Amino acid sequence: MSFTYNKENLFAEFDVAKQKDIKMSKKKDQFAKENDKFDNRIQFFKDHIELKKTNPHYYSGLDINFEKLLEAWSSTSPIDFFYNTVFGMSYAEKMRISEIELAEKKATEGLGV
Helix, strand or coil: CCCCCCHHHHHHHHHHHHHHHHHHCCCCCHHHHHCCCCHHHHHHHHHHHHHHHHCHHHHCCCCCCHHHHHHHHHCCCHHHHHHHHHHCCCHHHHHHHHHHHHHHHHHHCCCCC
16 A cells, blocks of 8 residues: 545644744744745645655645745745735735725624724
8 A cells, every 4th residue: 555645734734833933933823923934834735845856656636736836835935925826916915905905894784893
């Protein structure tokens, strides 16, 4: 029987890397800690890029672009990279728009701001 990765064990491995990065952070709140250090997550993607080259059968049935994920997590701000890819704007810009939309909704529904 041959080993094969699935989404669950990749997510579990990624979470281990994420927890290591969080422990390395000196930030105070959880969100800041999760978005401070990325060394272990970057290494996770590098390792899987190499492993996929040497053992592609480990990833059969999975369509994961580790190179693109490595590019995202290696950027100055991975959260902004993802938000720019999906929404065409930074995380801060998207959050500000969401706040404005929520305030407008509350105002039109008479819920106060």
